[in-house]
Every structure is written in structure tokens, then in C-alpha cells.
Amino acid sequence: MFLFCDKLFYMNKKIIYLISLLVFLCLVLASCIRADKPDSQDTSASKNVNNQEIYTPKPVSTKTINGVDYILSRSPSGKYGGTIVTSTIGEGPKTFNSWNSMDATSSQAADIMFDALVTTDPYTGEVIPKIAKSIDVLPDNKTYIVKLRHGLKWSDGKPITADDVYFTWNTIIFGGYGNTSTRDAMYVGDKLPKIEKIDDYTVKFTTPEPFSPFLRQLSVPIAPKHILEPVTKKGKRAFASFWSSNTKPSDFVTSGAFRLKEYVPAQRLVYEKNPDYYMIDEKGQKLPYLDKYIILIVGDLNNELLKFKAGELDTVGLRGTNVALFKEKEKFSDYKIYNLGPDTGTMYFAFNLNTRKNDNGKYYVNPVKQKWFNDKNFRYAVDYALDRENMVFNIASGVAAPLFTSEPLSSIYLNEQVAKGHPRDLKKSKEFLEKSGFYWKKGKLYDKDGNKVEFDLYTNAGNTERESIGVMVKQDLEELGMTVNFKPIEFNTLVSKLVNTNDFDTVIMGFTGSPLEPYGGKNVWYSNGTLHVFNMRKTPEENKNLFAWEKKLNELFDRASLELDFDKRKALYEEYQKLIYDEKPIIYLYSPIRISAIRKKFANVHPTPLGGVIHNLEEIYIK
DSSP states (O other), X not given: OOOOOTTOOTTSHHHHHHHHHHHHHXXXXXOSSOOOOOOTTOOTTTSOTTTOOOOOOOOOOEXXXXXXXXXXXXXXXXXXXXXXXXXXXXXXXXXXXXXXXXXXXXXXXXXXXXXXXXXXXXXXXXXXXXXXXXXXXXXXXXXXXXXXXXXXXXXXXXXXXXXXXHIXXXXXXXXXXXXXXXXXXXXXXTBOOEEEEEETTEEEEEOSSOOTTHHHHTTSBOOOHHHHHHHXXXXXXXXXXXXXXXXXXXXXXXXXXXXXEEEETTTEEEEEEOTTOXXXXXXXXXXXOOSEEEEEXXXXXXXXHHHHHTXXXXXXXXXXXXXXXXXXXXXXXXXXEEEEEEOSSEEEEEEOOOOSBOTTSOBSSOHHHHHHHTOHHHHHHHHHHOOHHHHHHHTSTTSEEEOOSXXXXXOTTOOHHHHHOOOOOHHHHHHHHHHTTOEEETTEEEOTTSOBOEEEEEEETTOHHHHHHHHHHHHHHHTTTOEEEEEEEOHHHHHHIIIIIOOOSEEEEEEOOOSSOGGGGHHHHSTTOTTOGGGOOOSTTGGGSOOHHHHHHHHHHHHHXXXXXXXXXXXXXXXXXXXXXXXXXXXXXXXXXXXXXXXXXXXXXXXBXXXXXXXXXXXXXXX
């Protein structure tokens, strides 16, 4: 049984109700596909929002057989066999090292092979067990006793024990190996939590102070100590290059429901089921049911759609005009469409505010452009010039809503006042520019020093939605006399520009997110965060010279992490959203409604706003 202290604040009935209410309201206001009104007892994610039946899953439970603590499936029993084919755009994963991944594609490719202590329940939003069998939060709200499942094994037959958990957290994460985002989000002031091994199947975490996001942070995959410890001893560079995209599938030692069988760069990832996975159905059959899980690397969104139409893909996300076209044919097709509500991520336009020099003594951003981007009037002018309504209408075909906040529209912490935003107003844009001495000559915009306003705008090539946004942003800003050089480039190259070299002027990108916990975005908003892309800092010395509003962001996230009262936390997170809206280092564009199609041949498909269409991949089977 998964045990929580009654005092634990963040997933009580009030929050579950708020998730349900916000998701429903957003669907009613923004969706082009009608949704039934949810019953007052439903949680947000147990409501199937496309006029489908309501699915109520079984409670989370464990069944012990022959010394193995299995997770009991929450769906009806199925049958074995078959394959499901999904897709990803771009060039494919950069790494299979889950603890070093910096992008969503690599994380998707790696994380499916590894399980964590806990995960988020896609039906309720609660933190539920995975490798952990139970977690007991002691009355001090600082001590967490984690008991592991017995009988779990790595794919090479070695047992999964507390040694693996201790090594993952104490050496890899707290030791700063790979992507340090998780470690950075675990700091309480200048201190990290402590972990102790109690016995082979028990560990204890102790936080310096009651730390509200802690349990949800335990969703990081557990690493096999006997494989990765020798690598860490060689240093952080060796660790970062370990399990690269060139690694042979047979070399991976994994714990997840599926493991890599084949990887063909720029073509496909083929996973096979783990025959010894620790989930069973009510008949005692081991899951997963499916033999294979395939991810096709499709290049771009148009190609993805063509492959779904041709029957090469089993599920696809629908955008813009395609929603109405596919909905019209649904009754006569072999697929079913689901409305999953507002996107849990955010789409944005960001400035590079960096005024520092790189290691070669060159400025990250041309000093002339630095002055423009660091002028709040300039940023306000850009914000008011962007025609979000036009983007929603022409790019998303109305299947979206304008976005003005750093939190998704479904967030239980949404600042409703900020979310209202403002209409496009070119007159205001020009007034803001004139305040800072900008002027126009022959239709072109110049700064007060006579420099023509011209800059580059990047996004990732192949994402046709973002490419369309880039074209519209370019056109909107050209109405102000700005010259915008729009440059779509390959995704991994773009990520390197943003995170490694900080070599860009402006960018259109998206952040993944969660409607349940803004603290997961600390690596974006904290001044030394690994994704603080609008003003990236590489050294502790650079982190001393902060904008006043950056210092305030740090303070708000620190305070929110220590606050256990939901209403008080919400007030702090609302304040951070207002601060981003007022300062505009990042300008938000619109929030798509997530519409997905999946073949009708699959059973145990229970889509939720939190989990998507195939969140319960282990339980899905072919009828």
C-alpha cells in the first residue's frame, strides 16, 4: 500500500477538483469538439472528454507472488501479441542516457526503458508507486521512508535494490552527473536532501526543511549501479558520452516495460517487451501485452500525418484544419478521436537578454541588439504587435486559445488575471518604441543611434506548426518596420544554440510542462537554471549580477518550495506568472487543444488530459 502522511498538502481533494474544473472550463471555452459536462465526482483525467464513456480505474495496488511485489493492472485483462506504432518528428534521439538528456525526444527514447521510484497517476494526478512499494512521510514533513518492491530485476538478471536507488540519487543526481536540472530543483536554500540506505529494500530521504515538491521529484529513473558506477568513476565527461545514440541495443541494462531492440538513425526505434516486467493483470498474466512498441522518426508533421493516413502509424496528434477533416470521417474510419484539453506545455517567443562575453571573449549577442532586447519598451512593443488571435485562427484553425501566461491553461496554479491577456494593438507598440527613441524611415525601424532594427529568429525545422508561427511573427513585426530573418534549423542544432553556445537573437520554441506543479520549471526560471535560455549563465560569478526581477523569481520559487499550504503556494506562483508577464523575457503565443487519433483495434485505451492517449502502454492490447 502506498502510504502518505495526512499532512501532505499537494494532492488533496481540493486540488483534484480544481484540475477537473479548470480542464473542463478550458475545453468548453476553447475546444472545437464538444465535451460532456463531467460528473461532480469525476477527477479531471478519468473523464474521457470526447463524448466517450467515463473510465474509472481500479485503485493502485500490489500483489505479491513467489516473493515478487507486482503492480496489479488497473484495466481489464487482455491478450498477448501485436505492435503499436507511434512517431516523433526531427532527427531522433541525441542520447539514450536518461540522466544526461536535455531534450524531449531523447528523454522519450530513453525513459521508456527505465522506471522510477514513483510516477504521476494519469487519472488523478496523485503521486503513485512504481519501483517503490510504499512511501511513508513522517510527521516532521522532512523524512521519507521509501520501501522498494521485492523481486524486481534488471534486464541482465541482477536484483534491483536500495543500492541502485542510493547510487542514482547520491552519486548521479546529487553528484552533478549529466543533466543537473533535477539536482538544481532539489536544493533547499544551499542544501540538498540526504539519502541513507536502511537495508537492501529501504532508503530514507531527509530534506533540510519541509519541501513541498519533493515526492514528485522522485520520478527520475533509477540507474543500474553495477553498470554505471564504473562509468562515474571515470568522470563526468565519460558519463555524458555513455549510452550514446550509437550504443548497441544489447548493451542496455534496463528495468522498464519495453527495451530497445533496434535503432535505425533518422528512421525508427523498435522496442520489445520486457518478459519479466513487474506488472500483472487480474488473471496473473505478466504485462505488457504488446510484443513491440515502434517509434517512427518522421521528419516533419506533414509526413507524420501522411503516414497515419497510409496506415503506417497507429496514433497521431491532430492540428489545425486536420481536426475537422478527420472528425468528419471518424464514423466511417478505423480510428477514434479524443479531445485531451489544453496542451500541458507552452509555446513561446523568447529574447536573448545575455549581455556577457563567451569564453572566446566575444559577446553572445551583438551589443546593438543587446540594447534593444534589454529595453522593456521594445519587448512590450513586440508583445502587443503579435496577433495571437490570427495564429489561433489560421494556424490552429480555432483549435487553440491565446496564451499569455508561463503556466498552461489547465494549471491548478493558473493566474486568471494574467491569462486574460490583451488584444493586439499596433498603436501601443509604436508608442512603446517611441518612448525609447525608435523612429521610422521609409517604413523601416531604427533605434535612436541610427541602427536599423534587424535580428534573427530561430525555430526547429520540421515542426510545421512552429514554422508557420515564425512566418506570422515575422509578418507581424515587419508591420512595425522590423526586419526579421527567420531561420528554421535542425532541432538538436537549435538546442545546442540555446543551451550550450547561447548563440541566438530570438527563438520560437516550447517547454514541456505540468498542470500540477510549477516547481518543475525551476530550471527555466531560476537564474542559474539549465534552461534559463533567455539569459543563460555558465559560471557562479556570472550568476551574481542578476536583474532585480530575476532575483525576485529566485525568491518566489524558493518560498513556494517551502510552503505547504496550497492557497499560499498558489499566491506565490500567481505572482511569478505576473512577473514574467510584466517583464516579458518570454512572450507566450497560444495554447493548442490536444486532439489525438488512435486505431480502434486497440483495447484498454483510456485517454486522459494528464497522460495522453497511450499513457497505460503496458495494459493496451489488440482486440
